[in-house]
Amino acid sequence: MLKNLKHEILETNVGVLLVGTMIAISIGGLVEIAPLFLIKDTVENVDGVRPYTPLELRGRDIYVREGCYLCHSQMIRPFRDEQLRYGHYSLAAESKYDHPFQWGSKRTGPDLARVGGKYSNEWHVQHLTAPRSVVPESVMPNYPWLLTTPLDYSDVEDRMRALRTTGVPYSTSQEEYQKNVKAFGEATAKMLDISHAQQNLIAQAESGNYDGDRSSISEMDALVAYLQVLGTMVDFSKIKPEDLVKYR
Template sequence: MLKLHYNLEKVSMGLVAAIIVAASIGGIVEIAPLFTIDETVEIPEDMRPNTPLELAGREIYIREGCYACHSQMVRSLADELDRYGPYSMTSESAYDRPMLWGSKRTGPDLARLGEKYSDSWHVQHLLDPRSVVPASIMPSYSWLDQDLDVDLIKDQLMTLAKLGVPYNEEMIKQARQDLFAQTQPDSDFVEGLNARYGERVAVRSFDGDVSRLTELDALVAYLQSLGQLTLQPYDLFEEVAQ
């Protein structure tokens, strides 16, 4: 085998051809299963896509590079289950474009973060991390206390719908309205929001200021939705535990 490789090194074009063949085999092995993804990934009945506000928060999460320090995938290892809870399921990321599983854990995994801490804790943690976690090395994101740009939200839903996320025409049409409604519990539009995304959607002023819609509102709404788009992993985890 070593002799064959040694001889290939003498013939540059032969070595290039061998590399292409090896890479092609590896590529086929990785890509082929994707053609049957619809058959292998069963989406839970209670699974929902992100609301417009959560989606806006997800875009901020990506913009600020949060994925570089936080993963969103709990592995099926005992210590991870003890720390974070149920392991992540493929179906939970079925509507993610792009997926944010990550592999770097400068900070803790966030896959099960939703509703673990209060909104005020998240706001304070984002504005001044060390005020709630003294040993934190996370930078401050004080600029998030600015008005949220909502001009592109309908276009974002339309784009994701074309990529397979189940946003229907009504969701796209009412995107801007639903975005504001999620931070205004007394709004007449909350009923429509719940009809489109379900009763488990968190409806409240996430940054504590009902007079403004800020990037903090959006990002905290997204963080509180992590691990909450379907309850299937928790149900399965309890069944196994019993």
Template sequence: MSIFGFHYRLERKSVGLVLMIVGVASIGGLVEIAPLFTIHQTVEDAPNMRVYTPLELAGRNIYIREGCYACHSQMIRTLRDEVERYGHYSLAVESKYDHPHLWGSKRTGPDLARLGGKYSDEWQVAHLNNPRDVVPESVMPAYTWLSRTELRTDDLSAHLKAQRTVGVPYTDDMIANAAADAYGQASPDSNDAEGVTKRYGKDTNVRAFDGKPNQLTEMDALVAYLQILGRLTDVDAKPVADAGAKLGAKP
């Protein structure tokens, strides 16, 4: 009864009530914020992790623009059925260059965290043009215009520069050559292709993603992004227990 009596008395004193509300809210905020101060101790870096290429980053922007994240999550949980279906559970370090992150909480379609390399470029293009051609029961809309829409590249340097302001380690060379690298990644026979592997690594996917060499489209960008999901680092190739212990799984 004394607790309720204290509460009733406190309600009659507006200043005291406000101070108590602030105090209780501060405790909750501290519980959420405090762990962030030790984030570098709990989540280790993946030494071989690379950044998105300009073409992949453009594809990610298209993925967000078209609302793909609303039906597909990019976070495999540690549950056994998810790991068996989608692969190694997602690790926090894998999202270090994702601004914003696209973990998601709703799945109308499957999780895409480890989609990269699972299907061919031709499958991805066919699926985006008409999902029911490859998945008859799909309710996903078609994105046929992507193959007909030229990819805008004149603002890619600005996109990379913006990413660098939030911690993504793009170099001045990467920023200066963003437009050329986007074209070169989708045009393996062009003079710009060599620069892509020089700046982003020899394992970077360099090919005509939409099947049309020397023509850069939004389809190229989106497929390039889908084909790199889960492959910016090789943590998924490690044994589940080993990788999780070293790098920390997402909750």
């Protein structure tokens, strides 16, 4: 029967073409949608991965606002060349608290999934203010306003609450706090407590001194805090390659 099904029949018969198109779209749709129902089983927990602190979270929002993702991806693929250049390939768990994720596919600049700790805070401040002053051939835009714009953190609790609805474990009750202590340890659990978000943000900015000026908190403080944590949560020196097979 299939032998007689000439392409001409499809092309000259709108009804058949329509049904054929629907079948093709349905299969494509299923392939994309079905895995979403299994996401809880497919993204395994990996030790060390935690939600962002309030300051890092504001930095992430600035990263998104400034469109850094238009030139930078945050996903190291499991190919030899990528691992030699950027480090260990990205694990699904490493972006499980990212909503929306910043994987991207456009690389005008390098991948940033493991840029944390690669440079000093001072380097980042200099580079973001005037990229060509440190990398003469760079085509990255200047972002001088980050250093002079005070960070607005008045709504950081709301931002955390919004992420909570997507499943990020920022805590609002004592019970959730205790759960976080178990999962991430006490220091991190404190950072994930929404009721102390502003206090924690200020404390981290002051002690981290990301923009080199302790007298005020700038957008640069937040963005550098974010960049410095990228890819540093999982300690790969403690993980044997065999352990990771199950995460693939």
